[in-house]
Amino acid sequence: MAITNGTTNGTHNVPSKRYQAVFSSENIPSSEFQQRIEKVRNGVKAAGLAGLISFGDCWRGANVCYFTEFRPLDGVSDIANAIFFLGADTEPMLFVSKQCVHYASEVTTFDVFSFDEMRSKLEAFSKERTGTLALAGEAYIPEDLHRRIKAAIGNLRLEPHPVLAEIKAVKSEHEIALIRKASYLTDQAMEAIKEALADGQPHTERELALLADQRMLAGGAERTAYDSMVQTGYRSAFNLARPTDRVVQPGDLVMTDIGARYRGYCADGGRGFIYKTEQADARKKEIVRAAADAVEAGLAHGKPGMTASELNGFMQQALVKSGYEQYSSEARGHGTGHGTGMDPEEEAPWIGPGNKTVLRENMVFTLKATITVPDVGGLRTERIVRVTSTGLEALDVYPMELYW
């Protein structure tokens, strides 16, 4: 591990020279960040765009972290935000809170400025150009920041565009290694839940979620990729919910949706458990089986060259055939998977009806099947997969059918 003590020029707001960041060999190397910038620049040019404005925040950082090790901090102020800006014909710039400029400069291979400087930089760019700037992160960019960007870009248009999402959907070897590690840690956390359920003691949803989180951290996760969901009994029939103090009861279905984050990369996994299966209604085993069968159908049929819509079709049909159409949003055409990487959910590829995106080697995404039957229970079976040269490889290995 190379440790270099950097120096500054003595001013405290903007360092004049970049620190040498302290990286482990597991981190994304700076050469890869540079390759990504070139790839995106080429994509921007090919699409006839004037440039890219890419928003990321502390929690949905992928649109910024694709270009730099920097990730904003938590907060209600501008420390949570970052804007990556790349003109088709200019060097990239990163805009962050004044309070984060030192840190960002240390870990970024190109120039970093504070938000205070964003207006003049964007005005200078827009004065001599026409056309459209692609916007990434349009679903969550704050209104305040969006307004300030619009005010600075003059006659340039700012429009949501998939150029970045499509490029970053294909992962590098480095990225896949990190997602694989995060998936391993998520499997370990599933095992922690199973161990607790098997110990014969009463456990609340909160306790089960906490045990999962602790197992992830014990394995070296930097945190959970998202707040863990563990729902038992009637609450397992809620599509998405936070854990409560409800104590798991014999015969309950247990829905889990958990994922670890490891050095910036995420996993996203779901399994359904039946607690004390011998006391469970037979329908509950059927629900677990039906969800597993749907994901199996995806794993069996997915391959490069196929469209996302075709892959979705195999899983959706399996769910419809199982008879749970009424109780499964995936069976009703809401999509059976999503991209995963630096955020637990990334925009591309969305595995859903009508999406003509062609699956390519090293795309990474989830395959999922949710079944929620009111008063009975439910689960989401969700796996994380990589497109190989011939099919799909699951990056997590935890079994999909769990009775004991």
Place this chain on the structure above:
Amino acid sequence: MAITNGTTNGTHNVPSKRYQAVFSSENIPSSEFQQRIEKVRNGVKAAGLAGLISFGDCWRGANVCYFTEFRPLDGVSDIANAIFFLGADTEPMLFVSKQCVHYASEVTTFDVFSFDEMRSKLEAFSKERTGTLALAGEAYIPEDLHRRIKAAIGNLRLEPHPVLAEIKAVKSEHEIALIRKASYLTDQAMEAIKEALADGQPHTERELALLADQRMLAGGAERTAYDSMVQTGYRSAFNLARPTDRVVQPGDLVMTDIGARYRGYCADGGRGFIYKTEQADARKKEIVRAAADAVEAGLAHGKPGMTASELNGFMQQALVKSGYEQYSSEARGHGTGHGTGMDPEEEAPWIGPGNKTVLRENMVFTLKATITVPDVGGLRTERIVRVTSTGLEALDVYPMELYW
């Protein structure tokens, strides 16, 4: 613990009746949520407003969680968002993702609707009214959601307004008990860092942060309130940064900024450690002392009836007197504290120059002093305090000067 199995009407999107939520006695009781709604309604009326539109997301939930146990889930889609709407003369409504309606209905004492229904509900309200809707969460409401609200409210104006922030700045007994617990868990995590530094083994920033997080979870924290910051050596002179693989070196200053979340309530704490003080430059002890003195000045002088600006003055002057004005943003008038509660940072009260907010009993906020000297190091000493009937009570107890 009362455990009630709810029932549904058999449809899977919107339950016709509310579930009985499973609460521990530590959670905020539903009667308190109802009191809060009345208090805010009265504030809205007193300010001559037509109503309140309050935005919260998964990570900055206070503006919504003040009214309901519901907190949105992590995600890049609308599952991360929630809108609380209260007309001056109408019952409150909560708008959430369709996928979260079951969960939100279970834990909310008033009606829950999906975002799909927001437009018609707001249109119906705005048709018969004039005036201004207060907006809470204006710094981070997504542009997309803001635009949809604007399109639905006709001639009503939508303007940022502090009515909610000012009311929720004063905490209840229940809230203070939970913040006290979160502060205790944060103290425990500080001790975990100290123990590691004292064990004589090499530790990276990442390891120290992980140990802090693990200690919080071991004590029952539901998660960290924000991603833990641990910066060593030259990196301790960065105002805000994420931990890296840098190994702490003898004589280093170690900046920490960490906080636990316990049942929805947050702590926020900072301490500076010197690793192997005997090998440290004498200036480093002076830095630690100066930050502690500034916070002590705030603790000694703060009391109800004083303005936030006056309290800030005591701390700011202490920092200026210590000679670190050039190296301390608090000394330069950027504020020496912020509200804390359901988010690690809440809007009110901001302890800063010019803020005429009068401190009132049971306001909870941090007192902080950051000193960052390039090439030497830095720290942030940050305590969490409650206004009592006569002064300030620190809710955390960990020492501010740590040499060994």
